[in-house]
Amino acid sequence: MPPAAPSPIMRRRRLGIELRSLREIAGLTGDQVIERIGWASASKLSRLENGRSRPDPQDVSVLLDLYGADAAAREELLGIAGEAGDMRGWLKNFPVMTQQQRSWAELEAGCAEISEYNPVLVPGLLQTAGYARVRLQSARRVSERAGEQKPADELETEVQARLARQTLLTREPHAPTYTAVLEEATLGRRSGPPEVLHEQLHQLCELALLPNVTLHVLPRDVQVGDWYLPPTAFSLYRFADPLDPETLAIEGGFVDVMSTESITLNRYKVVFEWLCTAALDASDTLSWLIEATGRLTGAAPASTVAFGPATAPTQRRRDSGRLTDR
Numbered sequence: 001m002p003p004a005a006p007s008p009i010m011r012r013r014r015l016g017i018e019l020r021s022l023r024e025i026a027g028l029t030g031d032q033v034i035e036r037i038g039w040a041s042a043s044k045l046s047r048l049e050n051g052r053s054r055p056d057p058q059d060v061s062v063l064l065d066l067y068g069a070d071a072a073a074r075e076e077l078l079g080i081a082g083e084a085g086d087m088r089g090w091l092k093n094f095p096v097m098t099q100q101q102r103s104w105a106e107l108e109a110g111c112a113e114i115s116e117y118n119p120v121l122v123p124g125l126l127q128t129a130g131y132a133r134v135r136l137q138s139a140r141r142v143s144e145r146a147g148e149q150k151p152a153d154e155l156e157t158e159v160q161a162r163l164a165r166q167t168l169l170t171r172e173p174h175a176p177t178y179t180a181v182l183e184e185a186t187l188g189r190r191s192g193p194p195e196v197l198h199e200q201l202h203q204l205c206e207l208a209l210l211p212n213v214t215l216h217v218l219p220r221d222v223q224v225g226d227w228y229l230p231p232t233a234f235s236l237y238r239f240a241d242p243l244d245p246e247t248l249a250i251e252g253g254f255v256d257v258m259s260t261e262s263i264t265l266n267r268y269k270v271v272f273e274w275l276c277t278a279a280l281d282a283s284d285t286l287s288w289l290i291e292a293t294g295r296l297t298g299a300a301p302a303s304t305v306a307f308g309p310a311t312a313p314t315q316r317r318r319d320s321g322r323l324t325d326r
């Protein structure tokens with residue numbers, strides 16, 4: 001089976017890195033390239049090299065001629081340029097998508113591995129519709145108080161877009177390896193009404209059984225590294241094509257930041273390793289989630305809530321989507 005369709009945004013970034021490398025090997029500055037090709041805007045090359053614009057294959061071909069690229073490089077990079085510009089085909093997978101959700105979906109597509117940490121929220125790829133709706137409604141109130149008006153139907157569009165993104169975790173074939181560290185506080189009663197939290201905990205139990213998903217609950221009083229305190233939520237993305245740059249996304253509430261700088265990425269990889277080491281392992285996390293679900297509903301014993309005995313956990317079959325005995 002062919003691998004998952006690559007992310008257009010990552011194709012653009014990959015193309016930009018390769019074109020910059022060829023220009024530097026050719027010993028040309030950006031100004032020299034603009035002058036020789038005759039482009040009217042000096043920023044055009046900069047946007048292309050930084051992956052911020054949809055590439056025109058003809059422009060890429062002209063650059064490859066100037067840089068003296070060999071036949072193999074031309075074929076590869078023109079193919080990447082085609083994938084980077086093919087938004088129409090890619091967006092068929094996400095017919096309802098706001099611009100913000102689309103940017104996340106573009107980043108996640110084609111991933112081989114995703115690692116996430118969030119100190120206050122359940123990550124978007126794990127959220128139920130009810131939990132997502134509560135989160136979006138509460139954020140909307142802040143925007144309204146700040147004088148910003150949003151379309152009335154945007155909230156439900158955001159919810160459906162978030163659910164569409166989640167199909168990534170169960171796609172066949174080539175679902176990414178997904179690991180998340182969830183702070184214990186994110187699963188507390190402050191996060192939403194009891195029925196919403198119950199549904200969210202139940203879904204986390206089911207997702208934890210997927211063979212490609214690993215969840216870790218981080219107890220509130222555990223020490224991380226040398227008393228390290230992660231300041232914000234972040235996600236790490238590694239792609240199926242090893243030459244596509246690994247990417248870090250930092251969630252800042254109302255502003256998101258992305259980086260492909262290796263030094264910055266490595267820092268967050270170290271932090272994520274510390275978090276995983278300090279958190280409960282996958283088996284203990286599943287037990288914690290089952291017990292938390294039971295406590296919330298008042299059911300007894302907690303270990304039997306919806307999942308059977310804790311000593312005989314269940315596992316979701318990837319081919320059927322059903323929960324079955326391991």
